[in-house]
Amino acid sequence: MFAAAPGRSSSVPLRPIVVIGALAIVLGLRLAHFSSVTLSPLSYQPPGPDEEYYLRFGQAVAAGHGQDSPEFISLDPGYGYLLGAIFKLAGVNLFAVYLLQALLDTTTAFGILLIGRQLGRPQAGLYGALIYGITATAIMYSATLLKEIWVASFLTWWVAGALAVICSQRKLAWLLFGAYCGIGVALRANLLLMGLCALLLPGLGIQQKRNPRTMAVKALLVVCGMAVTLLPWSVRNAPAGSLSPLPHNGGISLHQVYNAENPGAEFWVPTFVDYSHPSEIWRGYAAEASKRTGRALTPAEVDHYWRDEALSYIRQHPVQVLQHVLHKALYFLSAAEVPDNRSMVEERLFSPVLRLLPAPTVWLLSMGLAGLLWIAIGDRRWPIIAAPIFVSLLTVAIFFETDRFRFHAATMLALCSGIWIDQVIHTIRDHRTWQVLGFAALAGVIAAVSISLGTRVAPTAVRWDQIAWGYIKMGKIPEARALATRIYGEQPNNGAILEALGYTAIARQEYSEAAHDYQRAIELRPRSHLAHYNLARLYLLLGDRRKAEEEAKIAVTLNPQPDYQALLTKIEAAQ
Numbered sequence: 001m002f003a004a005a006p007g008r009s010s011s012v013p014l015r016p017i018v019v020i021g022a023l024a025i026v027l028g029l030r031l032a033h034f035s036s037v038t039l040s041p042l043s044y045q046p047p048g049p050d051e052e053y054y055l056r057f058g059q060a061v062a063a064g065h066g067q068d069s070p071e072f073i074s075l076d077p078g079y080g081y082l083l084g085a086i087f088k089l090a091g092v093n094l095f096a097v098y099l100l101q102a103l104l105d106t107t108t109a110f111g112i113l114l115i116g117r118q119l120g121r122p123q124a125g126l127y128g129a130l131i132y133g134i135t136a137t138a139i140m141y142s143a144t145l146l147k148e149i150w151v152a153s154f155l156t157w158w159v160a161g162a163l164a165v166i167c168s169q170r171k172l173a174w175l176l177f178g179a180y181c182g183i184g185v186a187l188r189a190n191l192l193l194m195g196l197c198a199l200l201l202p203g204l205g206i207q208q209k210r211n212p213r214t215m216a217v218k219a220l221l222v223v224c225g226m227a228v229t230l231l232p233w234s235v236r237n238a239p240a241g242s243l244s245p246l247p248h249n250g251g252i253s254l255h256q257v258y259n260a261e262n263p264g265a266e267f268w269v270p271t272f273v274d275y276s277h278p279s280e281i282w283r284g285y286a287a288e289a290s291k292r293t294g295r296a297l298t299p300a301e302v303d304h305y306w307r308d309e310a311l312s313y314i315r316q317h318p319v320q321v322l323q324h325v326l327h328k329a330l331y332f333l334s335a336a337e338v339p340d341n342r343s344m345v346e347e348r349l350f351s352p353v354l355r356l357l358p359a360p361t362v363w364l365l366s367m368g369l370a371g372l373l374w375i376a377i378g379d380r381r382w383p384i385i386a387a388p389i390f391v392s393l394l395t396v397a398i399f400f401e402t403d404r405f406r407f408h409a410a411t412m413l414a415l416c417s418g419i420w421i422d423q424v425i426h427t428i429r430d431h432r433t434w435q436v437l438g439f440a441a442l443a444g445v446i447a448a449v450s451i452s453l454g455t456r457v458a459p460t461a462v463r464w465d466q467i468a469w470g471y472i473k474m475g476k477i478p479e480a481r482a483l484a485t486r487i488y489g490e491q492p493n494n495g496a497i498l499e500a501l502g503y504t505a506i507a508r509q510e511y512s513e514a515a516h517d518y519q520r521a522i523e524l525r526p527r528s529h530l531a532h533y534n535l536a537r538l539y540l541l542l543g544d545r546r547k548a549e550e551e552a553k554i555a556v557t558l559n560p561q562p563d564y565q566a567l568l569t570k571i572e573a574a575q
Contacts, residue, residue, distance in 0.1 A: 013117065014117075014123075018126065019110075019126075022130055025130065025133055026130075026132070027103070027106040029133060029134065029353055030105060030106065030139055030142050030143075032352075033140070033142070033143060033353040036351045036353065037143045037351070040351065040470070041470025041471045041474060042350055043143075043470070044470040044474045045466045045470030046466065046469055046473075047145060048341030049276055049277040049278060049280075051145040053277065053278040053279060054145055055083070055145055057072050057075075057080030058080055058082075058084045058086070058092075059092060060072060060084070061081050061085070061087070062085075062092070068236060068239070070240060070248075073240050073248055073299055074247060074248050074249045074282040074299065075249055076186065076188050077233060078147070078150075078187035078188075079147035079150060079187060081186075083145075097145065098142065101142045105138060105139075105149050107153065108132070108138075108149070108152055108156045108157075108411060109129040109133050111153070111157050111159075111411070112125055112414060112418075113125045113126060113128075113129045114160050115128075115159055115160050118164065119379065119381070119419075121418075121419060121422060123422050124419040124421070124423075126418070127417070128414045128416070128417060128418025128419070129414075130418075131414040132410065132411055135357075135410055136344060136354050137360060137410065138407070138410060139353060140342060140344060147187060148408070151187060151191070152407065152408065154184045154187055154191065155191075155194070155391075155411060158180065158181070158184065158388070159384055159387070159388065159412065161177050161180060162177070163381060165201065166201050166204050166381070174222055175224060178198065178221060178228075179225035179226065180229075181194055181222065181226050182225065182230045182245075185226075185229075191391070193391045194388070194391060199222055199223070202216075202218040233245035240298055240300055241301055242300035248299040248302065248303040249278075251304060251308070251310065252282070252285045254306070254310040255285075255307070255310040256268050257398075257399060258314050259313055263320075265321065265327075265328070266400075267400050272284050274527055274529070274559060285302060286302045292305075293305065325397045329393060331401040331453065331457075332397070332401075333446070333450050334361070334450060334453035334456075335359065335361050335450045335451050335453065336453070336454035336456075336457030337403055337457075337460050338401055338402050338403055339460055340400070341404070343462070343463070344359070345460045345462060349462070360410075361454075362447050362451060364410060364417060365446055365447070366444070366450065367417035367443050368409075368414065368415075368420070369413070370420050370442045371416035371418070371420030371421075372389070372419075373439075385415065385416065386412075388408060388411070389413060391408065392405060392406060392407075393409070420439065424436055424439070424440070463496075464494075464497055465484075465487075465497045468480045468497065468500035468501075468504075469503075471483065472507070480500065481508075494524075495520075495523075495525035495531075496525065498517050498518075498520055499517070499525075499528065499530065502521060502531075503534065506538070511538055511542055515538045515542065518531050518538060522535065529559040532552070532554045532555040533551070533552070533563070535551045536549075536551035536552040536555060536567060539551060540567075540571065545574065549568070549571045552564065552567050552568040553568060
């Protein structure tokens, strides 16, 4: 049977009222944040690159048209199809998505409670659920058009399922668990690692049942289950030139990190890509690969081309790459924020809930990693708890050191934090002072390292232009203009804020002033296709068709959007 760490909590079940109360706190915090989101300009600003991508993906799925285009094959499809189902039922209503994600995140907290009970530590599960409940990043992501809440939920229930299945001899249980692992791959490709971890679970079973033949059968059932749920994505990808169920962006993502023009192995967008938008990145990389090879390439061939380029660079610079991997692995411990699409610094400006809650990274990591070590001492199932943390660390180390990837470890770090608190309480009661001091010191050292590493990362800058555009979308032109004017006074070389300022002048029908703002913005950001497009419209209003045509042509060249092409056609037809 499974051994438990010395001094563990009693296995007496929690009272239902305690469980309901804990979940009510978790849901209440998310609903309170949700209420502030409805009034925040951040919710009305142009969505971040990934959010805009999945918004259009979900709309295509709901409409039943375009969801299998090369653009939408390039990223993980699961979240796009989930959004499509929601949009089909409730219309394109982002607040309906946010509400559903708040409910889903509450069930994730319940999953942490359940795992605590499975480990024979119900009190630790309760503490872990409450810690996750007040984790600011979880609350923030619940009201975004990003898949992070779904990934966190998947990983939590993967752990709960793994703890249950290793005690089962039923073949159907192992088959269904494999199918669940396959579902996760559709949600995010790196969760294929959780499927690989599932193949090792037969080795953690009850001692007398662990014979090679039985373990092999269980592993084979997991593979068969995964194959069933991965098959539809292979069929979907077949017209793109591949039978792999994985999206066609792995090689591109790898090349974004590992190439000669990016010696720091950071998030990087090449010069042949205009914007850090998934669709733009895909189109730019596809066009460049076709240009270099001299022929049209399928999405799969594009991905293979850039994967080979990245692997070639890695083989030529193994020491340098290893140093970067280790550096990013250290970032996993950093207290600093590296935002991606959404920024906690910005969200706190408009959410009283997030403003009141402390930054979670330091205490999640310090108590969580110390708690993981504590459970590893006496419970041989600890690798199951560690698996999501390891996968999160590996993703950060190999690819991008952003908070979205690090967040995938949050639920299990919260659980392990609960275990740490529970163990401290019980070891104090048992008068094992040395043990308390040892694990308290370990948590303190991790916290100190985290804070020290965080001081080396530049503070997150507020994207004031995005907030100004949010006010514009809300119809609050005076607020947008006041904000843009203030920030321009502080940051005269901020081309993005100048574009927002110019748009507020258009809304006030001050076209000459707006044209001046956009001319200055283009001097600062010559590749802003939206600025060229809006300036073309302004020149048209001012009666200068020649300049309007010039700007429209530039906008179409930079980004051949239908609106841009339509404007150019209108100008040319009028001459």
